[in-house]
Amino acid sequence: MGFFQTNLPYLLAGISTGGQYALIAIGYTMVYGILRLINFAHGDVFMCAALMVIYSASYLPLYISLPLAIVATGLLGFAIERVAYKPLRTAPRMSAMISAIGMSYLIQNLALYVTGGLTKYYPPVPFISDSIEIFGAMTKRVTVITPFVTLFLIIVLVSIIKYTKIGIAMRAVSRDFETAQLMGVKINSVISATFVIGSLLAAIGSTLFFSNYTGVTPTVGGMPGLKAFVAAVFGGIGSIPGAVIGAFIIGICENLIKGMGLTTFSDAFTFVLLIVVLMFMPTGLFGEKATDKV
């Protein structure tokens, strides 16, 4: 019981960061499933969502600025795909990845220019930013809410993918790009929809994340982005439940490591996990086995 008592705050924090990573990881895994592209700019989209809330909240009340910023992030995801990835659809795969890295560089520099290099602080969101006490551990309400919000959004997303027309099209495209195209699936709108959904989820994730860690700098998206990507790989890239489970495992482990006083290694742990997973289980927990054709 002693172990549980001392580690409870870290466990709670872990579940909550895990949920936030899960919301980002879905964007990675969906895009990779369809385009076979690691969207390096996704972490920066997450950061941009936070900046948009901060800037719009200084002019508008929060109940308007928050949804506005989330919608704007969806549009940003759409725009990034149209500008940076669509022209390279027939180019070698590495070109698209380089373009993603370039896009990430551009967004970070743009954010640096807009913020002037100063750390901006996320406005406290009523209700979810309040402090509460559970089992004697002080925490913010967002910590408790996050897993439920995450699960709710995932259920919505999975039903969209399972039952709607666009969802069926997405599954078809991720199974076989060319055949889906021949069957009359409008590839471009499917890809755009994927990016919009991924960015919307990242925006909601950023609201939850920055309610907890309020400082926003231009590079703040990088680490959560990479970790969410690792979560996606761990769960089996292309699989949504896999990404979610991977994200929760990473979030919890990372915070328990912090609890042991090894904060320096909480980031490194993620990458050790990545290398171990890639070596022994390259397709992840729920990934499909891929065969290489000559």
Next chain:
Amino acid sequence: MEKEKKKDLIISLAVIAAVYAIVAVLEAVLPRTSMLFTVLKKGSIYALVAVSMNLLNGFTGLFSLGQAGFMLLGAYTYAIFTIPVEQRAAVYQYFDGGIIQFSLPVFLGIILAGVVAAFFAYLIGLPVLKLKSDYLAIATLGFAEIIRALFQWDKLGGLTNGSNLLRRFPVFKSTLFPMTVAGICIAIIVMLINSTYGRAFKAIRDDDVAAEAMGINLAHHKRLAFTISSFFAGISGALLAMFQTTVQAAQFKSAMTYEILLIVVIGGIGSVSGSVISSFLFIACSEWWLRFLDNADTYIGSFHVPLLRPGFRKVVFSIVIMAIVLLYQRGIMGDKEFSISGIRKKIAARKAAKAKKKEGTK
């Protein structure tokens, strides 16, 4: 033909020697603080690491993003082993003067920087090089992050000084030093690329299944390319440490690898001279030529130019880079090399075309 080749080689060497001579003269004439020298120093360091990355990404087809990690290893190795003994107490003030109580000469320090980076590359290469394309990229990126965390761990403070700066190690003053070291290293890489090993690397890049069928040992050659590339990344890390006069692990972020990758892409993936040209352009633009964009009080006549303020330079710069990546995917040189014989051929072709035109008008 053979004679012509020899002649071209001599001309190329003469051109390179002339460049070094001009820099030497400029250094005697211009004030030491001139931006030109900063650009040349940093440019040659980045040229070396860009070429080393190109050896992997462009010539062997291994998409690795671990360059910043290997530079960190090089920079730290150099700094740790060359800080003079009498300075150690001051540098390692929180760690009782550190655990190493000797120091190596500069030259040995630089070589050791490369060797340590290569050693780690060999170890990490054993598992990681089995991975394909983007998985390899993300695993090497992860490795660089692990190294960065490890070097900031205070339990290793006796060696790495924890998250504090390493300083007071010997540095260079003359621009010619980094240019010479980088020049020699790049020359070695070029010779390697033109050897049988280089041809094997290119075969792996073009089609690894076919290369294996032809009898090339994939694992061996991939590991070789990875180790050699990291060796030179380590050396450029040592040079970077000397250039900055201080080292801190926090600086070697993945953003640094991205910058190097963008240099390689701008220069042309698979072109050594492209990487060299583009790293000088990249550094010159980011450190010098675009500085005016950061000046908020710019007037054209009495018109106050809008948007200009610190940070705008980087925005313009990254838009240009995106334009190159999207519209001009082959970069400056594509996979061609800049050479005297190439220029000669071009001139000859132009002459022939002119002669033909003349004939046509007659």
